[in-house]
Every structure is written in structure tokens, then in C-alpha cells.
Amino acid sequence: QKEVEQDPGPLSVPEGAIVSLNCTYSNSAFQYFMWYRQYSRKGPELLMYTYSSGNKEDGRFTAQVDKSSKYISLFIRDSQPSDSATYLCAMSGGRGRQLTFGSGTQLTVLP
């Protein structure tokens, strides 16, 4: 079993839809949780960063962490075609330590 599980998709939604992306993990030592967006042939771009459990909102993006369930989510409201990319969840057990990535979910937002 992988330490971090993420549905690879592909996920296709109409423009304006709410998108829900999720990851589960098994290592209870993880404390830092991140979501990255990666466009084709580009490096990952940090979208959201959360420490421990709770919610964080930034514009159209909301990240949720439930450490008791070992489950994290990223919600995208009013999705746009420009949101079409691969979304990677990542987590680590400490500051500056290596990240463990999910496999990535490929999202397409149709105009």
C-alpha cells in the first residue's frame, strides 16, 4: 500500500463546476500538507499549504485536512478551463523534510 493514495482520474467537469480532489494517507507523522498544480511540461506550482488539521481558503480554492481520518481535500469553486492541469497532493513530517506525493489527478475543465 502506498503512503499516499490519490485517484489519478482523469476528471472532466464543465466550466463553473465545483471540483473536489482528495488524498488519503497512512503515515500519522505527516503534519504539513500541500496541494500543487502542474501544467504539462512545467514544474509544480504551490497552490495551498496547511499545517495540521483544519480548513484554509484562498480565492476559489479551499483546502481541508482531517488528520483523524487521514484525509485531505482540495475544492475548486467556479472552475475555469485554465484550471485544467494535474493536481498533486503532497505531505511531510517536518519542516524542510522531503515530500511524499500522491500520484496526481488529471483535471480537465470544459468550456
Place this chain on the structure above:
Amino acid sequence: GAVVSQHPSWVICKSGTSVKIECRSLDFQATTMFWYRQFPKQSLMLMATSNEGSKATYEQGVEKDKFLINHASLTLSTLTVTSAHPEDSSFYICSASGRSYNEQFFGPGTRLTVL
């Protein structure tokens, strides 16, 4: 967020030659830098972790003599692919974290093609 650059963005070389890729943190001091490779439609695979002024720590299965990593300053790390072969063709990405950050910030990646 912090900015990380990579150079070159794309390189083609002949089999048997060596290629150096640079990773720079532009607006912060990167105490730790990471090197990844990524194959098409796959997630990132960590190759090594380097702390400024120390030897890099390589992941299992990564040949340290083939992938030389130097992190000589708080803003620069280099990855040298020695005696490159076609199977080394891949997308190489660096990331960096610093004293002021818990997150890692990624560079734009370098596409290496070995003929």
C-alpha cells in the same frame, strides 16, 4: 511565494556526454534543495536531498556517481548527469525550502533528451 529557477529549460546531448543543470533560489536562502525526475504521466520521483555545504543524500536506487549533486551556496544547487545515456532522458525538477518556509517551491523543470 518564493521563486526557484532552473537552467537550462531544455537540453539535448549525445550519449556519453555530461550535462549540468542549475537550480537557483532567487529571493530566499535555500537551506535544503531536492532533485526529482518525472516520466510522462507519472508523479515526481525524489532522487536526492541536499543541504547547503553537505553531501547529498540519495534515494535508494539512484546512482550517486552518475547523478552528481553540489549545493555549494544557499542559492545554488547543481545536478550533473555524467555519461548520459538515452534512458536518462527525463524531466528533471528541483525544489527548495528555506529557514523562513515550511513549504517546498519548485523550479520550472529541465527537459533532458539524450540521443
